[in-house]
Amino acid sequence: MKKLLTGLLAMFMGLTVTMAQTPATAKKEAKSKAKTEKAEKATPAAPATASAAPKTKKDGTPDKRFKENKAAAPAAGPTKKDGTPDMRYKANNKSAGKKKA
Numbered sequence: 001m002k003k004l005l006t007g008l009l010a011m012f013m014g015l016t017v018t019m020a021q022t023p024a025t026a027k028k029e030a031k032s033k034a035k036t037e038k039a040e041k042a043t044p045a046a047p048a049t050a051s052a053a054p055k056t057k058k059d060g061t062p063d064k065r066f067k068e069n070k071a072a073a074p075a076a077g078p079t080k081k082d083g084t085p086d087m088r089y090k091a092n093n094k095s096a097g098k099k100k101a
Helices: 002-042
Strands: none
Touching: none
């Protein structure tokens, strides 16, 4: 008898837990679907324009995420074997003239 009651109780608890979770997931799916539809309507398709101007950040510096801005500037001083500037020399070290606080 004890085993029968334990089994029924486990089954009852399992059913209540699964029923409680179903509406919440349906609400999430409806919200995410509404968001994507709203985003699609809000953003019109922009025409592709090829501009020669480099892409910049808000502060005016070139944005290194774009290919045209990744061109490396030639080193002012000696370079290593792989072509990168050797930072042991003051001419290549941008922060050499700055004083540390």
